[in-house]
Amino acid sequence: MQKAELTLYLAAPRGFCAGVDRAIKIVEMALEKWGAPVFVRHEIVHNKYVVDGLRARGAVFVEELEECPDDRPVIFSAHGVPKAVPAEAARREMLFVDATCPLVSKVHIEAQRHFDAGLQMVMIGHAGHPETIGTMGQLPAGEVLLVEDVDDVAALTVRDPAQLAYITQTTLSVDDTAEIVQALSQRFPAIVGPHKEDICYATTNRQEAVKAIAPLVDAILVIGAPNSSNSRRLVEVGAKAGCSYSQLIGRADDIDWRALENSRAVGITAGASAPEILVDEVTQAFRERFNITVEHVETAREDIEFKVPRVLREVS
Numbered sequence: 527m528q529k530a531e532l533t534l535y536l537a538a539p540r541g542f543c544a545g546v547d548r549a550i551k552i553v554e555m556a557l558e559k560w561g562a563p564v565f566v567r568h569e570i571v572h573n574k575y576v577v578d579g580l581r582a583r584g585a586v587f588v589e590e591l592e593e594c595p596d597d598r599p600v601i602f603s604a605h606g607v608p609k610a611v612p613a614e615a616a617r618r619e620m621l622f623v624d625a626t627c628p629l630v631s632k633v634h635i636e637a638q639r640h641f642d643a644g645l646q647m648v649m650i651g652h653a654g655h656p657e658t659i660g661t662m663g664q665l666p667a668g669e670v671l672l673v674e675d676v677d678d679v680a681a682l683t684v685r686d687p688a689q690l691a692y693i694t695q696t697t698l699s700v701d702d703t704a705e706i707v708q709a710l711s712q713r714f715p716a717i718v719g720p721h722k723e724d725i726c727y728a729t730t731n732r733q734e735a736v737k738a739i740a741p742l743v744d745a746i747l748v749i750g751a752p753n754s755s756n757s758r759r760l761v762e763v764g765a766k767a768g769c770s771y772s773q774l775i776g777r778a779d780d781i782d783w784r785a786l787e788n789s790r791a792v793g794i795t796a797g798a799s800a801p802e803i804l805v806d807e808v809t810q811a812f813r814e815r816f817n818i819t820v821e822h823v824e825t826a827r828e829d830i831e832f833k834v835p836r837v838l839r840e841v842s
């Protein structure tokens with residue numbers, strides 16, 4: 527039977543960002559330097575393929591520091607950790623390496639700077655996400671007020687409306703966040719914002735690329751994990767940009783082929799924690815079922831790279 531024609535639009539940039547790349551390198555280098563097991567507090571990045579690969583090489587993933595022995599290295603994930611975590615590791619004299627993305631650390635520093643200046647913080651973010659927990663945990667309990675949407679802004683009770691600043695999670699929807707910032711500025715005209723917004727370059731670029739492919743396709747598939755904030759935002763951005771079928775998939779096995787039966791153009795992207803090998807796998811799965819033409823839609827070029835911590839660069 528003849529295969530149907532289908533055009534695959536691959537969004538670029540997609541997949542690994544500099545922070546994820548660095549975090550994975552940190553675990554790999556730690557395993558090389560200190561041997562297995564190396565403990566990792568929380569999934570180093572939100573991707574099962576990556577986590578399973580590192581686990582096979584001797585990384586042990588735990589949720590809390592108390593699950594780690596004192597005498598093995600521990601790595602903190604790219605999402606960042608509350609201040610109490612490295613403090614406890616230091617108290618236990620553990621060897622620890624912080625894989626927090628430098629762009630998340632930048633937000634931590636911002637929060638501390640505003641706090642030192644006497645401002646109360648409002649964080650725009652998702653409750654329960656490790657990055658939100660880590661950022662809120664930079665300041666004493668109760669100092670950071672979390673808002674998830676415009677309704678939360680209306681319900682906020684602040685100490686002093688003239689002494690406020692806001693920060694955001696790095697992986698939010700650029701457009702939804704702009705609405706929340708507008709609501710905050712309307713309600714609290716004196717509120718201070720970041721010099722440059724906290725949503726990172728990788729999140730912004732991946733959302734722009736999805737907006738560019740959305741009008742060209744019948745369906746968008748975002749490769750990413752259900753707990754990956756930036757991947758879920760890509761699904762929403764695709765839908766908001768007018769694509770009626772915008773879906774998150776972990777890998778090729780998750781594709782609902784019946785839903786794509788009548789599609790003639792499909793957009794593919796990947797969240798910042800999804801490796802390119804999964805994009806290749808999905809492309810191959812389409813090739814097996816359709817006669818495909820691949821088009822690349824590039825909206826930005828990225829050449830950002832972050833150094834790994836010095837302790838891993840030093841020869842032991």
Ligand code: SF4
Pocket residue numbers: 543544545546604627628629630696697726727728729756798
């Ligand atoms: S998505 Fe952005 S903030 Fe998160 S790890 Fe990547 S570069 Fe860093």
